Amino acid sequence: MTIKPGDKIPSATLMEMQDGKPAPVTTDSFFAGKKVALFALPGAFTPTCSAKHVPGYVNNYDALKGKGVDAIACVSVNDAFVMGAWGKDQKADGKVHMLADGNGEFTRALGLEFDASKFGMGKRSQRYSMVVDNGVVKTVNVEQAGAFEVSSAEYMLNNTQLT
Numbered sequence: 001m002t003i004k005p006g007d008k009i010p011s012a013t014l015m016e017m018q019d020g021k022p023a024p025v026t027t028d029s030f031f032a033g034k035k036v037a038l039f040a041l042p043g044a045f046t047p048t049c050s051a052k053h054v055p056g057y058v059n060n061y062d063a064l065k066g067k068g069v070d071a072i073a074c075v076s077v078n079d080a081f082v083m084g085a086w087g088k089d090q091k092a093d094g095k096v097h098m099l100a101d102g103n104g105e106f107t108r109a110l111g112l113e114f115d116a117s118k119f120g121m122g123k124r125s126q127r128y129s130m131v132v133d134n135g136v137v138k139t140v141n142v143e144q145a146g147a148f149e150v151s152s153a154e155y156m157l158n159n160t161q162l163t
Contacts, residue, residue, distance in 0.1 A: 003140060036069070040125040049076075126143065
């Protein structure tokens with residue numbers, strides 16, 4: 001079952017590079033007491049994800065913060081080392097938390113997993129965005145396969161109630 005507005009974010013442990021090492025980040029603590037702009041994508045260093053998705057959130061950091069967003073997070077079914085390197089490549093440090101869902105457990109719990117085995121990528125996350133306020137989902141925007149529109153930072157800024 002796919003997560004929907006009003007649902008609580010499932011408890012899971014993601015990983016984030018901190019001080020050069022992978023560190024656990026529990027969803028219970030990460031989402032507690034703050035409004036988070038969360039977006040997810042199929043994979044680090046992939047074309048649309050690198051050219052449009054992450055840059056949109058990095059470039060709109062100030063605008064999202066200005067609308068009451070406390071944190072921005074990117075989730076992908078990749079390991080923390082890859083997510084950390086990709087974050088550096090995308091100049092996301094200090095703006096976007098690059099959270100690794102290495103085994104896809106969080107993605108599965110959200111009901112947003114898809115099988116990209118025919119592309120040699122295994123099980124991955126669908127492309128989506130959501131606003132989470134104190135651990136409760138306020139909005140969810142899931143892309144159609146191959147699309148990039150409703151999960152963009154620009155869409156979130158222009159079409160989502162943030163304040």
